[in-house]
């Protein structure tokens with residue numbers, strides 16, 4: 001690993017500290033280097049907080065270290081527009097940073113190349129593309145949304161040993177994943193801006209679909225999206241009543257919404273069949289960058305058949321459910337995906353497919 005790569009890797013590591021809390025902004029980290037030594041560190045910590053570059057400059061200031069003549073390693077091209085904070089390009093110029101090494105270029109069309117161009121004009125030496133792949137992977141949802149204007153789609157499916165997702169329909173559904181697998185499932189929710197289920201899951205399980213565990217504030221909790229073309233969501237279901245997160249019903253025509261709570265919204269996608277692409281474009285227009293598809297079997301199939309799922313996480317439990325329930329084949333090779341990892345988690349087998 002070169003020295004530059006070490007600095008950039010540290011910036012990537014710092015960026016992780018903002019996980020779950022910066023969306024719709026990307027995870028960004030920054031280090032300032034002088035005389036071969038990291039003198040200050042920063043990261044985008046939470047939505048509305050300082051950008052990574054600004055935090056690194058503030059870190060140097062608080063230590064009484066001059067930033068003049070330093071080199072900044074930053075995982076994303078510095079912003080050049082006034083958002084929630086003033087542009088980082090100005091902060092870097094003001095701090096007297098001499099050289100900037102960038103991981104990923106900003107894919108956002110409104111600022112494309114703007115950051116680099118403005119710094120270059122002011123005599124700052126710029127290079128980019130260092131560990132770009134790793135930087136881009138860390139901010140995959142952001143880059144995907146900027147490129148396609150629709151969310152990156154992650155599908156999560158759990159089955160028992162025999163591929164069953166549920167016991168017999170005439171019995172109450174049971175939870176069968178391990179504690180650790182459940183805790184990771186909440187991490188996945190915390191990495192999302194929306195969580196989608198079919199109405200059958202609401203009727204069968206009445207889930208709350210909220211994030212429990214990871215801290216995501218101050219950003220909004222993920223929107224709970226229910227595919228409910230024919231208005232079958234029970235008015236007394238948790239997602240309709242609890243107001244813990246926004247709920248969005250996707251329906252095929254207009255239905256009575258007079259008794260909906262303030263957290264409930266309905267959108268109409270007309271036609272006999274809801275196209276996944278249309279749903280994703282609608283969510284993308286709402287600014288949703290990361291979608292988690294949670295269930296059930298029909299919804300998984302509709303999404304997988306659309307070829308618009310970016311990654312799949314399957315969890316096979318060591319438990320065997322009583323027969324009679326629905327089944328799902330967790331081998332994703334038929335959908336043109338490859339298994340990128342496999343891990344034992346408390347007796348469950350967790351695989352990632354891309």
Ligand SMILES: [Zn+2]
Pocket residue numbers: 051052053078079087088089
């Ligand atoms: Zn910035």
